[in-house]
Amino acid sequence: MREHPLLRPRGSRVLLLGNEAIARGALEAGICFATAYPGTPSTEIVEVLSEVAKECGIYVEWSVNEKVAFEAAYGAAIAGVRSLTAMKHVGLNVAADILMSSAYAGVEEGFVVVTADDPSAHSSQNEQDNRWYGLLAHLPVIEPSSAREAYKLVKEAFKLSSEYKVPVIFRSTTRISHTRMPIELEEDIPATKKCRGEFTKSYERWVLVPAHARRRKLELMKTWSALRGEERFVTIFNPGREKAIVAAGLAYTYVKESLEILGLSDKVTLVKVNMPVPLPSKPLIGVLERAKEILVVEELDPVMELQLKDLVVTGGFSVNVIGKDLVPGNYELTPEAVYRAIAKFTGASDKLPWEGIDPVKTEPPIPPRPPVLCAGCPHRSTYYALKVAVNKTGLRNVVYTGDIGCYTLGYQKPFETQMTCFEMGGSIGVAHGLAKVIDNPVIAVIGDSTFYHAGIPPALNVIYNKSHVLVLVLDNITTAMTGHQPHPGTGVTAMSEPTTRIMPESVLSSLGFKVYTINPLDVKKAIEEFTRALEDFKRGEKVAVVSRMRCALEVLRDARRRRVVLPVYTIVDEKCTGCMACVKLTACPALIVEPGSKKPRIESVLCAGCGLCAAICPYGAIVTANKPSENWVEVWSKL
């Protein structure tokens, strides 16, 4: 077996994804405990740690949500074991309660909280700038400028946390976390690590009753003030120029590129900041004393700019600080946006140095390509069966509340079975409120991993506070969208150990729901079961449906590995009338209508063999094109 790239020896040059670089840095720093709930763009940090956990002798888990992940890693850190927790930006909202308290109580050993922000919301519901959490909690925020620097700085973050005995927030972004760079490994992973801790009782410290909290607040503010005097996270190039550019994190790379193109590298003072919160006052006051004009370049919010302006006012400096007036505050930074800002700031021409070919214009135009449910996705079959059953039952104007996962794509035509999507678990919580104030039938649609994450308390609330909501759990037995991590329903841990399988239907029935469990690939039967469930719901019963089938991507992968031939469908031309029912009712990416053609065809390369189109075709024109293996059904249904 090949050695895992994460475990190569000191001196090796490896291409690492930013998240892998963070994981390697943490291993070199001697962590023995890592937790996360998967979320783009943070997932791979703990995913790769789970892959090497046994070999490195460390503990790694997929926790049920970010709050629980934070609590677990914090528990280790207060017992003196170096730990890491990683989450996407919105995950820190879920963990915000413990974050605030952890600042007051502090840690015994290094504890790093990685927040992977998503400027431009590539894979998220918002693009919040989590550096604010540092200002809110009075905790330092470390921000690397590249994947390579993330590797180095995560080690510094652990040192900082150990020295000051507070959690350290490590802010990555999509373009740090999901960029690969060649990295020279500086150190080996220590062979011995401190993995056993000790809990030392201290009621004044660990029990945050009001009297203790008030005292701890003063301790925290002392640390906060000391952190402002830190100099190791600020690098100043060409000190003493009249114009200075202060750049945080990733922005630095674009600033450097633009200055080189403009030939201004020696003409301005460039300040690279890797700790934007709290902004280290000592080195920056030196810059404020000598510069006449300062441009602050940072991604998203003016977190550093406001602190710098505060220093200017407090210190009475006569220097003009410009930031978001020239640098966009929305979406991720681009080389163009930074170039324009710097050109304006330095009085150069803002004509861009890059000249591309003109965009291609066609008639019909190039169609947009939003993400879609994959060919063979069982959610497609569930949504189809649900909509047919809703019609059969005569339910009108159904409101479908939605949640976070691949199935969110059901908001698109032809399904439109996701009418809201706010945050993890929100489908059921919002459905409850809606059901109390509107007359429409309300169906809450939630995925399995999301259900365990934050769907159980609102389901409990539906029963306790007596609203009329049908809960539909789409269970593909994995956390699919982030790349198939196990969860409490999978029956296996992050470290590949078998564990108790907790089924959504047992949770829901113990809460008092009457639960129907269906197989969406058996389309006819699924419609019958859904119809029965909806009839019960109409009569006023508390109903939940669990629709269970494995993710098609996992099925395709396993079929390849086990050499199982899955069915592939084709359309018999003589039987096809061109009614387009298959195309319009499934929107399957494997069903293609060529320009000018009146009939669809199935792209055999893409067909996963779920059989939904064949079940829908009123003319029996869709048939299997091959001879599938006898046991092909098992690949779909069995883990």
Add this chain to the structure above:
Amino acid sequence: MINYDILVTGVGGQGLLTLGSIIGVACSIRGLDAAVAEVHGMSQRGGSVVVYIRIRSEPGPVMPVGGADHMLALELLEAARYMHYVKRGGHITINDFTWPPPLATYPSREKLISEMRAKGVKLSVVNANDLSTKITGSPISANIALLGYALGVDKSLRDILTLEAVEVALEEHFSGRALELNKNLLRVAFEEGLKLGE
């Protein structure tokens, strides 16, 4: 000093991230600094995907429009969508495969190709799916074939990455028979690319 940017595009699921990573490993082997910027998560579900590869010292990950020296496209509609990222006079190597989004109306293959040709770029339309199927038995390695063609067509790219470094990079991703098949595929595509480039 080398400054060379490659844009890889196609549809989520076509092996774009693997292709980007192989080019990144080849850069690493060659001792070059590079940044390979991917997007994961929801956009991978059959959506339009772009990978920026910037070969230069301490690169920023996002590529400016008009900055790409070479675009590798695994799908025709995506090639047309991102074509303006390519520098005037740059290279474009496209897999001759159209995968329309569900329920969409879209321009024909012929129309797309003629529109792109009219832009006066160094355009090579190759059949990476077919070559992959011919050599490996499935179109799944079209990404490797496309890279082989591109190396053959574009001398600058060939000089920067080298066929040898790319072959070694394949070892990071494949082993056993799959490695042999992909190496063979890379080489055959490379030879055909050389002929196209003449």
